[in-house]
Amino acid sequence: MLPSATSPEVAVIGGGPAGLIAAEVLARADVAVTVYDRMPSVGRKLLMAGRGGLNLTHSEEFARFVARYAEARPQLEALIEAFRPEDLRAWCEELGQETFVGSSGRVFPKAFKASPLLRAWLSRLESLEVRFALRQSWQGWDEEGRLVFTDAAGKSMQAKPDATILALGGASWPRLGSDGTWVELLAQRGIAVSALRPANMGFLCPWSEIMRSRFAGEPLKRIALTFQGATVKGEAIVTQDGIEGGAVYALSARLRDAIEQDGSALLHIDLRPDFSPESLLRKLDTPRKGQSTSTFLRKATSLSPVGIALLREACPALPAEPEALARLIKAVPVTLTGAKSLERAISTAGGVPFSELDEHLMLRRIPGVFVAGEMLDWEAPTGGYLLQATFASGIAAARGVLASLQIPDAALTLEPSSATRQS
Template identity: 80%
Template sequence: MSLKSSSPEVAIIGGGPAGLIAAEVLGRAGLSVTVYDRMPSVGRKLLMAGRGGLNLTHSEEFGRFVARYAEARPQLEPLIEAFPPAALRAWSEGLGQETFVGSSGRVFPKAFKASPLLRAWLSRLEGLGVRFALRHRWQGWDEDGRLVFTDAAGETVRITPAATLLALGGASWPRLGADGSWISALARHGIPVSPFRPANMGFTCPWSDLMRNRFAGEPLKRIALTFAGTRVRGEAVITADGIEGGAVYALSARLRDAIERDGNAALQIDLRPDLAHGVLLKRLESSRKGQSASTFLRKAAGLSPVGIALLREASPALPTEPEALARFIKAVPLRLTGAKSLERAISSAGGVPFSELDEHLMLRRLPGVFVAGEMLDWEAPTGGYLLQAAFATGIAAARGMLSFLRIPHDALTSNPSSATRHP
């Protein structure tokens, strides 16, 4: 494999968004960049995320945006400020993928899917001279400090780059490439890793046979969920063993923590958040005229069959007094007993603590080794926050690598969308 003899060679381990955007920044700065990945292709989780529409970022006000990162906000805010949502949209549009803002404020490419963006991106990286070493599983470092890989043929490959970026992802959806196996390599150098936990996942609850067999897969549309004083509007889906969906994911960190602490969590579901209590009450005070309870709830309260089933699940004997029934519809209790596993979670919490890194995302105990993306210990809800932070940390780490290699920053513009587009 020939390398540019006039520039440093750097290694990026992990071909997800954080690793690929870092490769773009470093390639544009003139470095010889090789991206290593254990899978036969890169961007697999990005493609999975784009199956239902690639949610790149969010259009909300910056202060509200960075507040979504909770405890990690102090560390992530300056990185996202350096590459904010507007810059991510400009970068996408520089690849020929125009974006739009959906009704929820989420930002998507007009093509909606991830594949057109990924194809254009890989073409750009190829034009920048970025190389890919696929089917290379990273094993850590040898006694001489060299990176060690096992290639597709089972052979050992050792390299000594001028700088290294670790962007191997967290531990969710391991079949897509990120399995957390890198923890042992860091542990051998005394670097602690916060245990991985599922994030943006569904939850289990003790459904009856009727609920499980008849309503699994049914959506709960235009609902509101409340837990521990936080209310979220959106949608959810009944599963055979519980509940999942966007509104659930928005509360998943709090719900997970409560279940870990108390063994269960009491979620409340407002089946008609668009109706004020008084309006709903007035409708429920109308005469039933011999209608069955299900027919009455469908006509008077506008409930779907799955919504009615959820009411009966919570209380087989429904309140008959209109005031009590209205309160019940607006706050259906649901006891959650467990969180879905990492293998079924959209993302993961845990990873390398920021305390182990300097301001450039370089490991304090391993000079020249940087970390980005979901390997870092942060979490965020769905809605574009996950990808935004992955891109921002990848760019920050790449800039840190340039500083470490003493490459002037004037070789790097503030917005990677200005890179030359290659066919």
């Protein structure tokens, strides 16, 4: 169904996944939708995510899935229940983009990139007559309650829609469009916004010059990281100023909070999680036959040069006793002194608290204005959880608009394919 001349008008501010899916839900329900974005094109952060294969969601069972949202689970669970991982996969397939489950349980499009999905999606939105107003930076509201935008030349325009959805993202990767300037605009209207902080980011370490110059960019493969009793297996990468990577991101919220409280955090790295302490000790408790320590470790335990360098960072004079050396390999201490900047983080923690919203994601202090996506105060690890909650919240906000305008919901009643159900 397409909007008519008498259709209600809704402004969606932000052309990321949350804003675009909200626009689709609204347009399917015969609402006239305009998507505003300050960039010259939409979906830029989605395209950036596609460089890593576009991890859309995760295939694990639902209770475990929603537990990943930690403190925000009570607020997000109902939203995700209404648009589950299998619904997201079915939606992709309806756009002609089949998905598959990787070995880790993560879900990706078979194209393994975002551009085909985004092209098909924009084509659908065009067929639904969604309008786009690009290069328009939102400046808040004027005295008459109209939305105010300015273009790159500073020219101003106003809009007075029947409802508004704010989906401006967090503040990570601001060059892609989400710069967090909306925080002050909402504060001016009395909305208490939780401070924006980096999420799923790397950390700073006081590496030696040797570590910085010789091993920056080197991966630490098949390792396990432990902090505050939580252990994550995966990979990490040594950088000139610290460490990052999937295993680090999984612990990033705990690490960030500890650093904010104590000034540093002590992370332990198991360089050989596939070896039990006993089996590792047996490999180390053998004659060295004149080999250097590095050669012995490489041959006996298959440690990489960067792994051996990490051992020397923690203990320049490596212990000769097999027991002490085995303990060090299984728990290399690494002191983290800070989180890397929000601008380089994968996602954003903080945002609009759910206490500022009603059950439809409408701002209690500004009736008719709804919030979705990373603007909301939640965070999740990488693994598909970020995009799933972003889509689900965009749909929830759009349905909230429809309820407020007393318009029947005609949105996204999709059936997963047999292949999706089986996988």
